[in-house]
Amino acid sequence: MKKILVPVDFSEYSENALKVASEIAKKQNAEIVAVHMLGLSDAVITKEEDSMEGMFFLKLTQKRFVEFLDKDYLEGITIHQTVKNYKVFSEIDDVAKEHNADLIVMGSHGSSGLSEVFVGSNTEKVVRTSAVPVLVIKEGSSFNASKAVFASDYKLESINVFNRVTSIFKLLDIEVKLLYVNLPGEYYLSTNEIEQRIANFIIHLHGDEKILPxxxxxxxxxxxxxxxxxxxxxxxxxxxxxxxxxxxxxxxxFSGSISEDIVNHSKLPVLTVKI
Incomplete structure (x- = not known):
């Protein structure tokens, strides 16, 4: 893991994410890319008479960045800062690709309806669109995780995600407990059917990620x-x-809505990887 992207809105939620990112960065000897989305209107950006206003907001943001990143826990970590005039949170994925980020660490308070940038809906947009794994941090800012639950449907299309998630947890020295949730109604499978699906999944795993049923x-x-x-x-x-x-x-x-509900309602940190 070489680069970790942290979206910043200068709130306590983004600072929680920054603290967690710093812990991971120190363990992985990784760099942090902090990005703020300015979100100015097109009028402010394009109209000549409004260009001074745009420059004012840009300089103000850069000043806030310097103050926000002046933290003891960031000492010794290489920090890159960037300001984008994005207003759509799906564009965070573009920033991640631009900087070759391996992980996005993002703060969120879930769906409580507060007026900070990282409300549940915006976190959902990043989770939904990001090709880069996203670690969503909730209340608190320490990251002493030692045990993870990884839930999957154990279909063959999920193998790549399985490999990516388990490799990240392995890097972070986190024990993984594997889970299949069996549902009532039309999605119900017998124990034998589930075991057969899991066995087929295991057969197609590669590398040292072999597991037992x-x-x-x-x-x-x-x-x-x-x-x-x-x-x-x-x-x-x-x-x-x-x-x-x-x-x-x-x-x-794990359609979009289910994954987003888990991210929104979980009190634990959630790592998401797109299939």
């Missing part, structure tokens, strides 16, 4: 979200890992 816990609940949260609570997990289809998902597991 008994390494996957089959947990029944009324929704994927409830199953993930209840199992995480049962084993006292510190972090949740989930795949997401974004808005393209046709499968019932």
């Amino acid at each position: 008994e390494d996957v816990t089959i947990y029944s609940d009324y929704s994927v979200e409830k199953g993930v949260f209840n199992y995480a609570k049962r084993i006292k997990a510190d972090i949740i890992g989930i795949p997401t289809h974004g808005r393209k998902g046709l499968a019932h597991f």
Whole structure:
């Protein structure tokens, strides 16, 4: 892991993310790219008479950046700062690609309706669109995670995500507990059907990511979200890992809405990787 991208709105939520990013950066000897989305109107940017106003906001933001990044916990870490006039949070993915970021660490308070930038809806947009793994940090700013729940549907299309998530947790020295949530109704599978799917998944895994069928816990609940949260609570997990289809998902597991609900409602940090 060489570069970690942190979206910054100068709130306590983005500082929580910055602190966590600094902990990871120190362990991985990685650099941090802090990005602020200025979000000025097109009029301010394009009209000549408004150019001075645009420059004022840009200089003000740069000054706030210097103050915001003047933290003891960032000492020894190479920090890059960038200001973009983006107003659509899906464009965070463009910044991540521009800087070859390996991970996005983002603060969020979920869907409580407060007026900071990183409300649930904006975090969801990043989770939904980012090709780069996203670590969403909630309340608190320490990151002493030692045990993770990774929930998957164990379909073959999820193999790449499985490999990416488990490799990130391995880098962070986090033990991974594997989970399949079995649902009632039309999505219900018998134990035998689930075991066959998991066995087929294992056969197609490559490298040193081999697992045994008994390494996957089959947990029944009324929704994927409830199953993930209840199992995480049962084993006292510190972090949740989930795949997401974004808005393209046709499968019932980890479609955009399910993944976003987990990110929004979880009190634990959530690592998402797009399928």
